[in-house]
Amino acid sequence: MTSHDPSGLETRLALAEAVAREAGAVALDYFSRRETLVIETKRDPQDVVSIADREVEMLIRARFAEAYPDDGVLGEEYGLEPGRSGFTWVIDPIDGTSPFVNGMPNWCVSIALLHDGVPVVGVISAPCHDELYAAALGRGARLNGKPLSLDASRTIRNAVTGIGANNHVTPASVGKMVEKLLEAGGNFVRNGSGALMLAYVAAGRLVGYYEPYMHAWDCLAGYCLVKEAGGWYLPFPVEGERLTKGAAVLAAAPSAIEDLRKVAGI
Ligand code: IPD
Ligand code: CA
Ligand code: CA
Numbered sequence: 001m002t003s004h005d006p007s008g009l010e011t012r013l014a015l016a017e018a019v020a021r022e023a024g025a026v027a028l029d030y031f032s033r034r035e036t037l038v039i040e041t042k043r044d045p046q047d048v049v050s051i052a053d054r055e056v057e058m059l060i061r062a063r064f065a066e067a068y069p070d071d072g073v074l075g076e077e078y079g080l081e082p083g084r085s086g087f088t089w090v091i092d093p094i095d096g097t098s099p100f101v102n103g104m105p106n107w108c109v110s111i112a113l114l115h116d117g118v119p120v121v122g123v124i125s126a127p128c129h130d131e132l133y134a135a136a137l138g139r140g141a142r143l144n145g146k147p148l149s150l151d152a153s154r155t156i157r158n159a160v161t162g163i164g165a166n167n168h169v170t171p172a173s174v175g176k177m178v179e180k181l182l183e184a185g186g187n188f189v190r191n192g193s194g195a196l197m198l199a200y201v202a203a204g205r206l207v208g209y210y211e212p213y214m215h216a217w218d219c220l221a222g223y224c225l226v227k228e229a230g231g232w233y234l235p236f237p238v239e240g241e242r243l244t245k246g247a248a249v250l251a252a253a254p255s256a257i258e259d260l261r262k263v264a265g266i
Helices: 010-034 051-067 095-102 171-183 194-202 216-228 240-244 254-264
Strands: 072-075 078-079 087-095 108-115 118-126 131-136 142-145 162-163 207-213 247-250
Touching: 010 051, 010 108, 010 118, 010 131, 010 216, 051 072, 051 087, 072 216, 078 240, 087 095, 087 194, 087 216, 108 194, 118 194, 118 216, 131 162, 131 194, 131 216, 131 240, 142 194, 142 216, 162 171, 162 194, 171 207, 194 207, 194 240, 194 247, 207 216, 207 240, 207 254, 216 247, 247 254
Parallel strands: 072 087, 162 207
Antiparallel strands: 072 078, 087 108, 108 118, 118 131, 131 142, 207 247
């Protein structure tokens, strides 16, 4: 914290960017020799993890603990360690582990910072694409340093919507959401990384993203990016134990909000 940065946010954003780059490089190294990884499964055979996820999260946690020992940390692989500063880092070391282990480039490192229940920093590194998305509350969103600003003329009918689903929700409900989106004149992609698709909403590549059940580490960095690019997100419940539980995730460009809320029934 300095006189130029009384809230400490700029300094934390700069650190998050540096850490995301470093973590992305470590993950990319594992990706380049993924045939050597032992793939383990979690909730079902589609829910995979490897040493790459764990090592990358340990690296990120170590960097933040060193710089901000009083900040809390929540990571997908090692859980919640509450802090005392009012700031909590929320980390997904590799979002898109399925594309990662299957040799597809759609994965990223996702780092958010929560303060007063709001994501105030969001950084997403997509090493295979050489892209770094970064945002801080009130300071705008950038992709590789270039400011992002959403186009108000894009709707679900003239642009593409990202969707996702996992085994927390029923096949029938997933079918229904696809049906409703198509009936409303929309179309969809799913690339296997919800966090990266949220970054694509901020970049204007997708007009929105909907997934009925994701966790804080999947969405908070993307949410900060979308908001700072001029979009909207459905607040994620972060009070108490809710922070570690799942909830619906929805983000959209301005002219897609109402249509996507209808699709999601929210
Ligand atoms: C998953 C991805 C996927 C989404 C799942 C997430 P992971 O995260 O974001 O796109 O549909 O709900 O759990 O397991 O790759 O970190
Ligand atoms: Ca994830
Ligand atoms: Ca993950």
